[in-house]
Amino acid sequence: MIRSLLREPLLHFLLVGAALFLLYDVSNGGRTDAPREIVISEARIEALAENFATVWMRPPTTVELKGLVEDYVAEEVYYREAVAMGLDQDDTVIRRRLRQKMEFLSESVADSVQPDDAQLQSYLEQNAGEFAQPAELTFRQVYLSAERRGGTVRADAEKLLAELQADRVSADPAEVGDPTLLPATMEGASPQAIANAFGQEFAQQVDEAPVGQWSGPIESGFGLHLVRVDERVITEAPTLGEIRPIVLREWQAEQRHTQNQSFRAALRDKYEVRVEGPAAELYAAPTGGSAAQ
Amino acid sequence: MRVEIRPNAGMVALAAVGALLAVAQASRAQPAQAPDVPVRGVVEDVEDVYVPVPAGQPSPQAKAYSPYAGRKYPTRVLWGDTHLHSANSGDAFTTGNRFTPEQTYRIARGEEVISATGLPARLSRPLDFVVLSDHAEGLGLITEVYNGNPALMGDSTLQRWSRMIKAGGAEASSAVTELIGAQATNTLPSVLTDPKVAGPLMMSVWQRAAAMADQYNEPGKFTTIIGFEWTPTPGGDNLHRNVLLRDGQARASQVFPFSSWNSEDPEKLWAWMEAYELRTGGRALAIPHNGNLSNGRMYAAQAFDGTTITKEYAERRQRWEPVQEIVQMKGASESHPKLSPSDEFLEYGIAGWELGNLTLGGKLTPEMMPTSFVRAGFMRGLEHEAKLGVNPFKSGIIGSSDAHNALPFVEEDNFFGKFPGQEPRADRWKDRSSTGEGEGGAARYTWQYLAAGYAAVWATENTREAVFDAMTRRETYGTSGTRMTVRFFGGYDYVPEDAESRYLAEVGYTKGVPMGGDLKPAAPGKTPLFLVAAMKDPTGANLDRIQVIKGWLDASGTAQEKVYEVVWAGDRKPGKDGKLPPVGDTVDIARATFTNTIGAAELSTVWKDPDFQRGQRAFYYARVIEIPTPRWTAYDQVRFGVKMSDDVPMKQQERAWTSPIWYTP
Numbered sequence: 001m002i003r004s005l006l007r008e009p010l011l012h013f014l015l016v017g018a019a020l021f022l023l024y025d026v027s028n029g030g031r032t033d034a035p036r037e038i039v040i041s042e043a044r045i046e047a048l049a050e051n052f053a054t055v056w057m058r059p060p061t062t063v064e065l066k067g068l069v070e071d072y073v074a075e076e077v078y079y080r081e082a083v084a085m086g087l088d089q090d091d092t093v094i095r096r097r098l099r100q101k102m103e104f105l106s107e108s109v110a111d112s113v114q115p116d117d118a119q120l121q122s123y124l125e126q127n128a129g130e131f132a133q134p135a136e137l138t139f140r141q142v143y144l145s146a147e148r149r150g151g152t153v154r155a156d157a158e159k160l161l162a163e164l165q166a167d168r169v170s171a172d173p174a175e176v177g178d179p180t181l182l183p184a185t186m187e188g189a190s191p192q193a194i195a196n197a198f199g200q201e202f203a204q205q206v207d208e209a210p211v212g213q214w215s216g217p218i219e220s221g222f223g224l225h226l227v228r229v230d231e232r233v234i235t236e237a238p239t240l241g242e243i244r245p246i247v248l249r250e251w252q253a254e255q256r257h258t259q260n261q262s263f264r265a266a267l268r269d270k271y272e273v274r275v276e277g278p279a280a281e282l283y284a285a286p287t288g289g290s291a292a293q
Numbered sequence: 294m295r296v297e298i299r300p301n302a303g304m305v306a307l308a309a310v311g312a313l314l315a316v317a318q319a320s321r322a323q324p325a326q327a328p329d330v331p332v333r334g335v336v337e338d339v340e341d342v343y344v345p346v347p348a349g350q351p352s353p354q355a356k357a358y359s360p361y362a363g364r365k366y367p368t369r370v371l372w373g374d375t376h377l378h379s380a381n382s383g384d385a386f387t388t389g390n391r392f393t394p395e396q397t398y399r400i401a402r403g404e405e406v407i408s409a410t411g412l413p414a415r416l417s418r419p420l421d422f423v424v425l426s427d428h429a430e431g432l433g434l435i436t437e438v439y440n441g442n443p444a445l446m447g448d449s450t451l452q453r454w455s456r457m458i459k460a461g462g463a464e465a466s467s468a469v470t471e472l473i474g475a476q477a478t479n480t481l482p483s484v485l486t487d488p489k490v491a492g493p494l495m496m497s498v499w500q501r502a503a504a505m506a507d508q509y510n511e512p513g514k515f516t517t518i519i520g521f522e523w524t525p526t527p528g529g530d531n532l533h534r535n536v537l538l539r540d541g542q543a544r545a546s547q548v549f550p551f552s553s554w555n556s557e558d559p560e561k562l563w564a565w566m567e568a569y570e571l572r573t574g575g576r577a578l579a580i581p582h583n584g585n586l587s588n589g590r591m592y593a594a595q596a597f598d599g600t601t602i603t604k605e606y607a608e609r610r611q612r613w614e615p616v617q618e619i620v621q622m623k624g625a626s627e628s629h630p631k632l633s634p635s636d637e638f639l640e641y642g643i644a645g646w647e648l649g650n651l652t653l654g655g656k657l658t659p660e661m662m663p664t665s666f667v668r669a670g671f672m673r674g675l676e677h678e679a680k681l682g683v684n685p686f687k688s689g690i691i692g693s694s695d696a697h698n699a700l701p702f703v704e705e706d707n708f709f710g711k712f713p714g715q716e717p718r719a720d721r722w723k724d725r726s727s728t729g730e731g732e733g734g735a736a737r738y739t740w741q742y743l744a745a746g747y748a749a750v751w752a753t754e755n756t757r758e759a760v761f762d763a764m765t766r767r768e769t770y771g772t773s774g775t776r777m778t779v780r781f782f783g784g785y786d787y788v789p790e791d792a793e794s795r796y797l798a799e800v801g802y803t804k805g806v807p808m809g810g811d812l813k814p815a816a817p818g819k820t821p822l823f824l825v826a827a828m829k830d831p832t833g834a835n836l837d838r839i840q841v842i843k844g845w846l847d848a849s850g851t852a853q854e855k856v857y858e859v860v861w862a863g864d865r866k867p868g869k870d871g872k873l874p875p876v877g878d879t880v881d882i883a884r885a886t887f888t889n890t891i892g893a894a895e896l897s898t899v900w901k902d903p904d905f906q907r908g909q910r911a912f913y914y915a916r917v918i919e920i921p922t923p924r925w926t927a928y929d930q931v932r933f934g935v936k937m938s939d940d941v942p943m944k945q946q947e948r949a950w951t952s953p954i955w956y957t958p
Contacts, residue, residue: 093441093455100440147893179793180895181778181828183368196418196776197369199831221831222894249508253395 038076040069048072106263110255115248121240123251130250131243133235134190139206141184142177142226144217149178157217157224164214164226182222188233198222207232366802367751367768370778371760373422374401374701375580375748376522376535376621376693381427381498383435385697387458387469389713392699394425394502398509398517400699409698409713417704417832418776422516422750422760425502426535429521429550431485433498435472444490448482466714486554496549503542510541512756521550523579525557529654531586534562534614535693539761540575547573558597560606563613578764580691582618584670585626585642588650589661592670592686594677607677607685616689616764619667619771619950620746622703622711623695627916627950628668631659636856637872638840638918641773641945645741653729653737671953672844672852675910678957679846689767689809689952690914692746692774703774706885708744708925715739719933722926722941740941744925745773749949751807767809770951777836778828780897781808781915783954785815787822792897797826808914809952820905821956825859826897827917827949835892837862837876837918837946841900845911859900862893862920878921880944885923885931892920907958914953918946 048068052060060068088094115123124131142160146153160176163169169176183197195203202220209215209229217224240247275282378385379397389409392400400406403419427433438445438455445451457468475481484490499521506517520537538545551565559579566577584591596602619626625642633639649656663669667690674686694701698716700709709716714724722740729735751768752759763769770779780798784805791800801807801824812821829836838861844854858873867873877891902913927943930936937943 092459093443093446093452096439096441096455096459097443145894179795179797179897181780181797181826181897184795192419193369195831197831202831221829221833221889245508246511 038073040072044072045069102263102267103260106259107256110259111252113255115251117240120244120247120251124240124243124247127250128237131247132237134192135207136188136190136231136233136235137194137206137229138187138189138231138233139185139209139227139229141182141228143180143182143222144224144226145178145180146223153224154217157226161214161216161226164228177226178223180222198225365753366798366807367753367763368798371421371516371750371752371755372418372776373420373424373516373748373750373760374694374696375424375518375520375537375691376426376582376618376695377401377423377699377701378427378522378695378697379425379502379699380436381433381502382522382697383428383431383472384469385427385699385712386435386439387465387472388697389465390698394427394505395509397425397699398423398505401701402509402515408700408709408716410716410718412709412716414700414702414709416702417707419515420701421755422518423701424518424520424535424537425506426520426522427502428524429552430524430554431481431491431552432495432521432550434485434491434495436498437494438485442494444494445484448484450482451484492549499549500542500546503545506545507542510757513754516755516757516760518757518760519545523551523553523562525553526651527557527590529650529652530588530590531583531651532557532559532581532590533583534559534579534581535618536562536566536577536579537761537764538569538575538577539757540573541757544573544575560597560609563609566613576761576765577613578616578761579614580616580618580693580764581614581688582621582693582695583623583626583651584617584665584667585624585629585646586649586651587665588655588657589664592664592666592673594664594673602677602681602685604681604683607681607683610685611683611687614688615767616691616769616952617667617670618693618746618748619690620692620743620773621695622742622745624741624743625745625773626665626667628666629662632662632666632669633854633856636842638856638916638946638948641948642743642745644940644942645737648735648737649729653727653735656729656735668842668844668854671912671914672854675844675846675852675912676850678910679850684955687955689764689769690771690950691748691750691764691769692771692950693748694746703744703746705744705774705923705925706928708928710739711742715742717929717932719929719935722929722935722937740926740937743773747772747774747776749776749779767952768807770808770949772949773945773947775833775919775947775949776830777833777917777919777949779808779915779917779949779951780824780826781951781954782806782824783810783812783821783913783956784824785813785819785822787824787899789899791824792826792899797824797897800824806954808954810954812954812956814958815905815907815956817907821902821913823859823900823902823913823915823954824897825900825915826895827915828895829892829919834887834919834922834947835862835889835894836896837892837920838873839896839898840916840918841913842916843902843904843911843913845906845909847909848906855904856916857900857903859915860896860898862891862896876920878944880921880923880927882923882927882943883931885927887920887922889920910958911956912953913956915949915951917949919948921946 045065049060049065052064052068082088142164144153144157144160149156160169186194186197191203191207194206199221202218202225205218206227206229209227211229211232214226214228216226218227377397378390379392379394380386380390381394391409396406400416401420401423403416405413405415408414438451439458441455446455454468454472457464503519506519509515510517518537519540519542520535523534523536525532536550548569551562555561562579566579569575569577581591594602596606620642624646628636628639629643629647630639647657657665664673670686674684677686678684694703695711696702697711698709698713702709710721715721722738724739726737726739749770749772750760750763752763780801782801782805786804791797794800805824806812815821823841825839825841827836827839839859841857841859842854843857844852847853858867858871861873862876865874879888879890881887921944924943924945926937926941930943
C-alpha cells in the first residue's frame with residue numbers, strides 16, 4: 001500500500017497541499033470551526049481590512065469594519081447552506097471554476113518547483129540542440145547584377161573569381177562588382193541573419209563554402225555572388241551560467257505542459273468511464289485512461 | 294452518454310489545495326492603480342541619444358576594410374509587428390483565440406503551432422521584435438467571464454455570455470456581437486468596469502503578461518516590447534492607439550494600462566503616458582491607427598472636446614505619437630482615390646473599408662476624407678504648423694498586422710486572417726464581417742481584408758531601447774507585408790554618383806538626414822536632394838518603381854500634393870502627364886504564381902525637387918512599388934479549388950511607405 005502510494009504521481013501534489021493546509025491551520029490559530037460555529041480569526045479581519053484599504057486607499061473605520069465582518073459572515077452562512085442544499089451541483093459556472101482551480105493547482109505546483117542547477121544542467125544537456133548557438137560566419141561578398149550585365153553575368157563572375165583567387169584585383173569587395181544595398185561583409189552572422197539578408201539558399205551555400213579563399217558564384221534572388229568566408233566559428237555549447245534564464249524558461253514551459261498532462265491523466269486514471277448509447281463505440285477501449293484532447 | 298464518476302477521498306484534499314492556491318494567487322495580485330494620475334505639466338523633450346552622423350569623415354575608402362568600425366548608424370533593418378492580440382483581448386478570446394502571451398511570443402519567434410481552427414501554422418521567417426498589444430479594456434476579463442469567475446458571475450448578463458461563449462459557434466459569436474455593441478454604447482455590465490472588482494483581476498493579468506515579456510526578451514536576438522491597445526470608438530469612429538513602453542516588467546508593473554473606459558480622449562491618454570514617465574522614469578509612445586475608419590476624426594482640426602486645437606495640443610501630439618500605422622489587415626490609410634485623384638496606386642486596401650467607420654455606424658463622406666487619411670493628415674499638419682508654429686501630425690510611418698488570432702502572418706501565400714473565423718477555409722472569402730445599421734445594408738467581407746502589414750525599423754541594434762528610440766526619431770517605414778529594404782535621405786549636397794555608392798547608407802547619413810528627419814532651411818539657390826534606394830525582399834518580388842510623394846503649403850496657405858516618379862525598372866519613358874507606363878504583369882492567376890522576369894532587384898537614385906520654393910513648408914516621403922503578384926485570394930482559389938466572384942481582386946502591387954522628411958523654411 002505504502003509502496004504503491006510512493007509511486008503515486010499525485011504524491012507531491014498532496015504533500016504541497018498538506019504543507020499549505022498546515023500553514024493555513026496555523027495562521028487560523030489552529031482552530032477548526034464546528035458545524036454551527038463561524039469563527040472570525042484575527043487574520044481574517046486583517047485580510048478584510050487590507051482588501052478594503054487597497055480599494056479605498058485608507059483603512060476602514062470601525063463601523064465599516066463591522067459591516068465587512070457582517071458581510072463576510074453572511075457570505076459564509078449562504079455558502080454553507082448552499083453547499084448543504086447541494087446548490088453547487090450541476091452548475092456549469094461552479095464546475096468550470098473548480099476545474100480552473102485544479103488547473104491552476106497543477107500549474108502552480110509546476111511553477112513553485114524551483115529546479116536546482118543540476119536539474120537545469122541535465123535539461124540543458126538533454127536538449128543541447130535547442131540551446132546550441134548557431135555557427136557564426138564572417139564573410140565578404142562581391143555582387144554581380146544580372147540586370148546590369150545581362151547575358152555576360154556568369155562569364156564575368158567566373159573571370160572575376162579567377163582574378164580574386166589569383167590576387168590580381170583588390171580583395172576589397174567595395175572596389176569590385178556592382179553596387180548594392182546588400183552588405184559587402186557580415187561579421188559573426190548566424191545562418192538566420194544571413195538568410196534574412198540574402199535568402200535561405202544563399203545562406204546554406206555560404207555555410208558550406210570553403211574558409212580562407214574566394215569561391216562561387218552563388219546565386220541569390222538578387223544575382224550572383226563571389227564569397228570569401230574568413231571565419232566560421234562553431235560556438236561551443238553555452239554553459240548553464242551563460243543562459244540560465246533561458247534554460248529555466250524553457251524548463252518551466254515544459255514542466256507546465258507535462259505537469260498539466262500527467263496531473264490530468266493521473267486524475268483520469270482514477271475513474272472508470274462508461275459511455276452509453278450509440279456513442280459507446282466511438283469511445284470504446286480507452287488506453288491508459290488518457291482523456292481525449 | 295453518461296459518465297459515471299466515483300469520487301474518492303484524495304479528491305477532497307486536492308480540491309482543498311486548489312482552493313488555497315487560488316486564494317494565494319488572488320491575494321498576490323496587486324490593486325489597480327488610480328486611472329487618472331494627476332499631471333504636473335508637460336515634460337520637456339528628453340534629448341535624443343542617437344547621433345546620426347558617424348564620427349568619421351565621409352571618405353568610404355579610408356576605412357575600406359572594416360566598414361562597421363565606428364559606425365553609429367543602423368546597418369540592418371529590423372522587422373516587427375506592433376499590433377498583435379493574444380487571448381487576453383476580449384474580442385480575440387471570444388472569437389476563439391486561446392493563445393497565451395507566452396505562446397504568442399513563441400509564434401512570433403517562428404515556432405510552429407496549431408491554430409485556433411486546428412491548422413498547423415508557422416511564420417515564413419521569424420520576426421525581430423513584437424509588441425503584444427492586448428486591449429486595455431477588460432484586459433483578460435473575458436477569460437475570467439468564460440471561466441465563470443465568481444466575482445463576475447453575480448451579473449446575469451455575464452453569466453449568460455459565459456454560457457454562450459462556452460457553447461461556441463453561432464452562440465459565441467452573438468455573445469461577441471453583444472459585447473462589442475455594449476462597449477460601443479456604454480452599456481457593459483457595471484461589474485466589468487467596476488475597478489473594485491475588475492481592477493485586481495486585470496492587474497494580475499497585466500503583471501503576468503509583463504513578466505512573460507521579460508522572459509522572452511533576448512537582446513540582440515528577439516525583442517518583446519511591453520504595450521497595450523487603447524481602444525476608444527466613439528460613435529463607431531476609430532480613435533485607437535497602441536501604447537508602447539520602452540521598459541521592462543519592473544516599471545510596467547507599477548501602472549495599469551489606460552483604457553477607453555477611463556477616457557476616450559487622446560489628451561487624457563497622453564496625460565497618463567506623461568504620468569507613467571514621471572512616476573517610473575520610463576518612456577512611452579503611442580501609435581494611432583486606422584484613420585481610414587475614423588470618419589474624419591483622426592486628423593481633425595478639433596480636439597476631442599470640440600475645441601480648436603492649440604499649440605499645446607500640437608506639441609503634445611507630436612511628442613507622444615511619433616509614428617502611426619499606415620496599413621494593417623483592416624485596410625490602407627495612405628489616401629483615397631477621391632482625395633488624390635491623380636495618384637494611380639490608391640486602389641490597394643480601399644474596397645469595403647471606405648464605406649464608413651469601424652462599426653459601419655456612419656458613412657465616410659467626401660467632407661470627412663481630408664482628415665481621415667495619413668497623407669491628408671501630413672497636409673493638415675503643415676496648415677496647422679503655419680498657424681500654431683507646431684505641426685501636430687508630424688508622425689512617422691509603420692505598418693502592422695492587428696491579428697486577433699495571435700498569427701501575424703501577412704504574406705499572401707500564408708494568410709490566416711485577422712480572426713480565427715477567417716482562418717483558411719474554402720468559403721472564408723465570402724463571409725460578411727460586419728454590417729452597417731441601415732444605410733442600405735453596407736457590409737464588409739473577408740475578401741476585403743489585407744494580408745498586411747509589417748513595421749520596418751532602422752534601429753542600431755535589436756533591443757527594446759534601440760527599437761523604441763528608432764520609432765521616437767521616426768526612422769521607420771511600413772510595408773504591406775513584404776520585407777523590402779528602403780533607404781531614404783534628404784540633404785543639399787548629394788551628387789548623382791551617390792546612388793551608385795557602395796556605402797550608400799554612410800553617404801546618406803553623412804550628407805543629410807534619414808527618413809523621419811528635418812531638412813535645414815535652404816540657403817539661397819539651394820534645392821533639396823533626396824537619396825533613395827530600395828532592395829527587394831530576398832524571397833519576394835522585384836521592384837516596379839520608387840516614387841516620392843510631396844505635400845506643400847502653397848503661397849495662398851493651401852496644402853497641395855503631388856506624386857513624382859523618381860526611378861523605375863526597365864527603359865520606360867514617362868508620358869507628357871508625367872505618368873509612367875505599367876511595369877508589366879507576370880501573374881498567372883490560375884496557378885497563383887509570378888516570375889521576376891520584369892522589374893528590378895534594386896533601384897536607387899538621387900532626386901531633386903523640380904518644384905521647390907524656398908519659402909514653402911513641405912514634406913516628402915518615398916513609396917516603393919513591387920511588380921504585380923498574386924493576392925491571398927488567388928492562393929485560396931488554387932488551394933481550395935474555388936472560384937470567387939468577379940469583384941474579388943486576385944492580384945496587387947505590394948509596397949512600402951517611408952516616414953516623411955520635412956522641410957521647414
